[in-house]
Amino acid sequence: MSNWPPALRVGFWMTVTAIGFSIMLNSVRHLSDGGMDVFVITFWRNVFAVLFFLPLVPRFWPSRLGAARWKLYSLRALIMAVSSVTLFTGAILLPVAEATALSFTTPLFTTVGAILFLGEVVGWRRWSAIIVGFCGTLLMLRPGEEAFQLGALVVLVAAITFAIVTLMGKVLVRHDSPALITLNLSLYSLPFSLIPALAYWQWPSGEQWLWLGVLGAAAIANIYGITQALKTGDASLLQPFDFLRLPFTALGAYLMFEQVPTVWVWVGAAIIAGSSVYIAHREARSQRP
Secondary structure (H helix, E strand, C coil), X not given: CCCCCHHHHHHHHHHXXXXXXXXXXXXXXXXXXXXXXXXXXXXXXXXXXXXXXHHHHHXXXXXXHHHHHHHHHHHHXXXXXXXXXXXXXXXXXXXXXXXXXXXXXXXXXXXXHHHXXXXXXXXXXXXXXXXXXXXXXXXXXXXXXXXXXXXXXXXXXXXXXXXXXXXXXXXXXCCCCHHHHHHHXXXXXXHHHHHHHHCCCXXXXXXXXHHHXXXXXXXXXXXXXXXXXXXXXXXXXXXXXXXXXXXXXXXXXXXXHCCCXXXXXXXXXXXXXXXXXXHHHHHXXXXXX
Protein backbone atom coordinates (compact mmCIF):
# COMPACT_ATOMS: atom_id res chain seq x y z
CA MET A 1 0.00 0.00 0.00
CA SER A 2 2.98 2.31 0.54
CA ASN A 3 3.38 2.75 -3.23
CA TRP A 4 -0.23 3.83 -3.68
CA PRO A 5 -0.93 7.51 -4.37
CA PRO A 6 -1.87 9.35 -1.15
CA ALA A 7 -5.46 9.89 -2.29
CA LEU A 8 -6.00 6.16 -2.76
CA ARG A 9 -4.48 5.38 0.62
CA VAL A 10 -6.75 7.98 2.21
CA GLY A 11 -9.70 6.38 0.40
CA PHE A 12 -8.77 2.94 1.74
CA TRP A 13 -8.49 4.07 5.35
CA MET A 14 -11.68 6.09 5.13
CA THR A 15 -13.45 2.95 3.88
CA VAL A 16 -12.21 1.17 7.02
CA THR A 17 -13.61 4.08 9.00
CA ALA A 18 -16.96 3.87 7.22
CA ILE A 19 -17.34 0.17 7.98
CA GLY A 20 -16.38 0.71 11.63
CA PHE A 21 -18.82 3.63 11.90
CA SER A 22 -21.66 1.51 10.48
CA ILE A 23 -21.10 -1.35 12.90
CA MET A 24 -20.68 1.08 15.79
CA LEU A 25 -23.87 3.04 15.21
CA ASN A 26 -26.04 -0.02 14.57
CA SER A 27 -24.61 -1.71 17.67
CA VAL A 28 -25.55 1.34 19.73
CA ARG A 29 -29.10 1.24 18.37
CA HIS A 30 -29.36 -2.47 19.21
CA LEU A 31 -28.06 -1.97 22.76
CA SER A 32 -30.41 0.97 23.31
CA ASP A 33 -33.38 -1.08 22.09
CA GLY A 34 -32.34 -3.63 24.72
CA GLY A 35 -32.72 -1.01 27.47
CA MET A 36 -29.12 0.20 27.95
CA ASP A 37 -28.66 3.94 28.56
CA VAL A 38 -26.56 5.92 26.10
CA PHE A 39 -24.14 7.12 28.82
CA VAL A 40 -23.50 3.55 29.92
CA ILE A 41 -23.02 2.46 26.31
CA THR A 42 -20.46 5.22 25.78
CA PHE A 43 -18.49 4.21 28.88
CA TRP A 44 -18.33 0.52 27.98
CA ARG A 45 -17.37 1.43 24.42
CA ASN A 46 -14.27 3.12 25.81
CA VAL A 47 -13.51 0.23 28.18
CA PHE A 48 -13.51 -2.36 25.42
CA ALA A 49 -11.56 -0.13 23.06
CA VAL A 50 -8.81 0.19 25.71
CA LEU A 51 -8.84 -3.56 26.37
CA PHE A 52 -8.25 -4.32 22.70
CA PHE A 53 -5.18 -2.07 22.74
CA LEU A 54 -3.63 -3.35 25.99
CA PRO A 55 -1.12 -5.66 24.22
CA LEU A 56 0.40 -2.56 22.57
CA VAL A 57 0.93 -0.62 25.80
CA PRO A 58 4.51 -1.92 26.39
CA ARG A 59 5.51 -0.56 22.99
CA PHE A 60 4.29 2.92 23.89
CA TRP A 61 5.53 2.92 27.49
CA PRO A 62 8.99 4.44 26.76
CA SER A 63 7.17 7.63 25.76
CA ARG A 64 4.81 7.29 28.75
CA LEU A 65 1.90 6.94 26.32
CA GLY A 66 2.57 10.39 24.88
CA ALA A 67 2.23 12.04 28.29
CA ALA A 68 4.07 15.14 27.06
CA ARG A 69 0.85 16.09 25.26
CA TRP A 70 -1.57 15.07 28.00
CA LYS A 71 -3.41 18.39 27.96
CA LEU A 72 -4.23 18.09 24.27
CA TYR A 73 -5.19 14.43 24.70
CA SER A 74 -7.44 15.30 27.65
CA LEU A 75 -9.21 18.12 25.82
CA ARG A 76 -9.68 15.93 22.75
CA ALA A 77 -11.11 13.11 24.88
CA LEU A 78 -13.57 15.47 26.58
CA ILE A 79 -14.80 16.77 23.22
CA MET A 80 -14.98 13.20 21.90
CA ALA A 81 -17.13 12.19 24.87
CA VAL A 82 -19.61 14.93 23.98
CA SER A 83 -19.51 13.93 20.32
CA SER A 84 -20.12 10.25 21.10
CA VAL A 85 -23.07 10.84 23.41
CA THR A 86 -24.78 13.24 21.02
CA LEU A 87 -24.18 11.02 17.97
CA PHE A 88 -25.44 7.93 19.79
CA THR A 89 -28.48 9.85 21.03
CA GLY A 90 -29.25 10.93 17.49
CA ALA A 91 -29.01 7.33 16.27
CA ILE A 92 -31.51 6.34 18.96
CA LEU A 93 -34.00 9.14 18.27
CA LEU A 94 -33.78 9.00 14.46
CA PRO A 95 -33.50 6.24 11.86
CA VAL A 96 -29.84 5.23 11.76
CA ALA A 97 -29.31 6.18 8.12
CA GLU A 98 -30.90 9.60 8.67
CA ALA A 99 -28.69 10.27 11.69
CA THR A 100 -25.66 9.32 9.62
CA ALA A 101 -26.72 11.61 6.79
CA LEU A 102 -27.15 14.53 9.16
CA SER A 103 -23.65 13.96 10.51
CA PHE A 104 -22.31 14.72 7.03
CA THR A 105 -22.16 18.37 7.97
CA THR A 106 -18.87 17.39 9.65
CA PRO A 107 -16.82 17.74 6.42
CA LEU A 108 -17.83 21.37 6.05
CA PHE A 109 -16.83 22.19 9.63
CA THR A 110 -13.59 20.21 9.27
CA THR A 111 -12.62 21.86 6.00
CA VAL A 112 -13.24 25.35 7.36
CA GLY A 113 -11.30 24.48 10.49
CA ALA A 114 -8.41 23.07 8.45
CA ILE A 115 -8.16 26.37 6.59
CA LEU A 116 -8.43 28.57 9.68
CA PHE A 117 -6.33 26.61 12.15
CA LEU A 118 -4.07 24.25 10.19
CA GLY A 119 -3.25 26.54 7.28
CA GLU A 120 -4.28 23.96 4.67
CA VAL A 121 -4.85 25.10 1.09
CA VAL A 122 -8.10 23.68 -0.28
CA GLY A 123 -8.40 23.70 -4.06
CA TRP A 124 -11.57 23.98 -6.06
CA ARG A 125 -11.70 20.25 -6.78
CA ARG A 126 -11.86 19.34 -3.09
CA TRP A 127 -14.44 22.05 -2.43
CA SER A 128 -16.49 20.84 -5.40
CA ALA A 129 -16.43 17.23 -4.21
CA ILE A 130 -17.46 18.27 -0.68
CA ILE A 131 -20.29 20.49 -1.93
CA VAL A 132 -21.56 17.84 -4.34
CA GLY A 133 -21.47 15.25 -1.56
CA PHE A 134 -23.33 17.56 0.80
CA CYS A 135 -25.96 18.20 -1.88
CA GLY A 136 -26.38 14.45 -2.13
CA THR A 137 -27.04 14.41 1.61
CA LEU A 138 -29.66 17.15 1.30
CA LEU A 139 -31.30 15.19 -1.51
CA MET A 140 -31.61 12.20 0.79
CA LEU A 141 -32.98 14.18 3.71
CA ARG A 142 -35.16 16.69 1.84
CA PRO A 143 -35.11 18.64 5.13
CA GLY A 144 -38.27 20.24 6.40
CA GLU A 145 -39.78 20.46 9.85
CA GLU A 146 -37.81 17.39 10.97
CA ALA A 147 -34.65 19.50 10.80
CA PHE A 148 -35.74 21.08 14.09
CA GLN A 149 -36.29 17.82 15.95
CA LEU A 150 -34.17 17.07 18.99
CA GLY A 151 -32.53 14.14 17.22
CA ALA A 152 -31.37 16.33 14.37
CA LEU A 153 -30.05 19.01 16.69
CA VAL A 154 -27.95 16.63 18.77
CA VAL A 155 -26.47 15.10 15.60
CA LEU A 156 -25.49 18.62 14.53
CA VAL A 157 -23.66 19.04 17.84
CA ALA A 158 -21.98 15.68 17.21
CA ALA A 159 -20.86 16.85 13.76
CA ILE A 160 -19.30 20.06 15.08
CA THR A 161 -17.51 18.37 17.97
CA PHE A 162 -16.21 15.52 15.83
CA ALA A 163 -14.80 18.03 13.36
CA ILE A 164 -12.79 19.45 16.27
CA VAL A 165 -11.67 15.92 17.23
CA THR A 166 -10.50 15.33 13.65
CA LEU A 167 -8.51 18.56 13.52
CA MET A 168 -6.87 17.87 16.87
CA GLY A 169 -5.97 14.41 15.59
CA LYS A 170 -4.17 16.02 12.67
CA VAL A 171 -2.02 17.95 15.17
CA LEU A 172 -1.30 14.88 17.30
CA VAL A 173 -0.33 12.69 14.36
CA ARG A 174 2.68 14.97 13.83
CA HIS A 175 4.14 13.59 17.06
CA ASP A 176 2.58 10.20 17.87
CA SER A 177 1.60 7.06 15.96
CA PRO A 178 -2.02 6.45 14.88
CA ALA A 179 -2.20 3.45 17.22
CA LEU A 180 -1.15 5.50 20.26
CA ILE A 181 -3.54 8.32 19.35
CA THR A 182 -6.41 5.83 19.01
CA LEU A 183 -5.57 4.20 22.35
CA ASN A 184 -5.31 7.52 24.17
CA LEU A 185 -8.62 8.76 22.84
CA SER A 186 -10.42 5.92 24.61
CA LEU A 187 -8.06 5.86 27.61
CA TYR A 188 -8.46 9.57 28.38
CA SER A 189 -12.20 9.34 27.69
CA LEU A 190 -12.77 6.77 30.44
CA PRO A 191 -13.18 9.22 33.36
CA PHE A 192 -15.21 11.66 31.26
CA SER A 193 -17.65 8.92 30.24
CA LEU A 194 -17.76 7.18 33.64
CA ILE A 195 -19.06 10.18 35.61
CA PRO A 196 -22.42 10.54 33.76
CA ALA A 197 -22.70 6.74 33.34
CA LEU A 198 -22.79 6.28 37.14
CA ALA A 199 -26.09 8.16 37.28
CA TYR A 200 -27.70 5.57 34.97
CA TRP A 201 -25.55 2.58 35.87
CA GLN A 202 -26.52 -0.94 34.87
CA TRP A 203 -24.48 -4.08 34.36
CA PRO A 204 -24.75 -5.60 30.88
CA SER A 205 -26.47 -8.94 30.37
CA GLY A 206 -24.90 -11.94 28.63
CA GLU A 207 -25.72 -10.91 25.06
CA GLN A 208 -24.97 -7.26 25.72
CA TRP A 209 -21.37 -8.10 26.66
CA LEU A 210 -20.90 -9.49 23.16
CA TRP A 211 -22.39 -6.43 21.51
CA LEU A 212 -20.28 -4.12 23.65
CA GLY A 213 -17.18 -6.01 22.48
CA VAL A 214 -18.30 -5.55 18.88
CA LEU A 215 -18.93 -1.87 19.59
CA GLY A 216 -15.43 -1.42 21.04
CA ALA A 217 -13.78 -3.09 18.04
CA ALA A 218 -15.85 -1.01 15.62
CA ALA A 219 -14.95 2.19 17.48
CA ILE A 220 -11.26 1.33 17.12
CA ALA A 221 -11.68 0.74 13.38
CA ASN A 222 -13.54 4.04 13.06
CA ILE A 223 -10.93 6.18 14.85
CA TYR A 224 -7.84 4.26 13.69
CA GLY A 225 -8.92 4.57 10.06
CA ILE A 226 -9.39 8.32 10.40
CA THR A 227 -6.03 8.71 12.14
CA GLN A 228 -4.19 6.72 9.48
CA ALA A 229 -5.89 8.81 6.80
CA LEU A 230 -4.84 12.00 8.60
CA LYS A 231 -1.26 10.75 8.63
CA THR A 232 -1.46 10.19 4.86
CA GLY A 233 -3.16 13.38 3.65
CA ASP A 234 -4.63 16.75 4.57
CA ALA A 235 -7.68 16.86 6.81
CA SER A 236 -9.64 18.49 3.98
CA LEU A 237 -8.78 15.59 1.63
CA LEU A 238 -10.48 13.13 3.98
CA GLN A 239 -13.85 14.83 3.85
CA PRO A 240 -15.20 13.73 0.43
CA PHE A 241 -14.53 10.12 1.44
CA ASP A 242 -16.37 10.63 4.71
CA PHE A 243 -19.66 10.37 2.82
CA LEU A 244 -18.97 6.65 2.26
CA ARG A 245 -20.31 6.05 5.77
CA LEU A 246 -23.90 6.29 4.57
CA PRO A 247 -24.29 3.23 2.31
CA PHE A 248 -22.56 1.00 4.86
CA THR A 249 -24.70 2.33 7.73
CA ALA A 250 -27.92 2.10 5.74
CA LEU A 251 -27.15 -1.51 4.82
CA GLY A 252 -26.51 -2.39 8.47
CA ALA A 253 -29.75 -0.70 9.58
CA TYR A 254 -31.69 -2.66 6.97
CA LEU A 255 -30.19 -6.02 7.98
CA MET A 256 -30.58 -5.45 11.74
CA PHE A 257 -33.75 -3.35 12.08
CA GLU A 258 -35.45 -3.61 8.67
CA GLN A 259 -35.15 0.14 8.32
CA VAL A 260 -35.61 0.65 4.60
CA PRO A 261 -34.15 3.92 3.27
CA THR A 262 -36.18 5.78 0.68
CA VAL A 263 -35.14 5.93 -2.95
CA TRP A 264 -33.77 9.42 -2.27
CA VAL A 265 -31.24 7.95 0.13
CA TRP A 266 -29.81 5.74 -2.61
CA VAL A 267 -29.84 8.49 -5.23
CA GLY A 268 -28.01 10.73 -2.80
CA ALA A 269 -25.59 7.91 -1.94
CA ALA A 270 -24.78 7.49 -5.64
CA ILE A 271 -23.95 11.20 -5.88
CA ILE A 272 -21.81 10.97 -2.76
CA ALA A 273 -19.91 7.94 -4.04
CA GLY A 274 -19.35 9.68 -7.38
CA SER A 275 -17.86 12.74 -5.71
CA SER A 276 -15.50 10.54 -3.65
CA VAL A 277 -14.33 8.55 -6.68
CA TYR A 278 -13.81 11.75 -8.66
CA ILE A 279 -11.63 13.45 -6.07
CA ALA A 280 -9.55 10.29 -5.60
CA HIS A 281 -9.00 10.04 -9.36
CA ARG A 282 -8.08 13.71 -9.76
CA GLU A 283 -5.73 13.75 -6.76
CA ALA A 284 -4.00 10.57 -7.97
CA ARG A 285 -3.45 12.02 -11.45
CA SER A 286 -2.18 15.34 -10.13
CA GLN A 287 0.58 13.57 -8.16
CA ARG A 288 1.92 11.45 -11.01
CA PRO A 289 5.37 12.43 -12.31
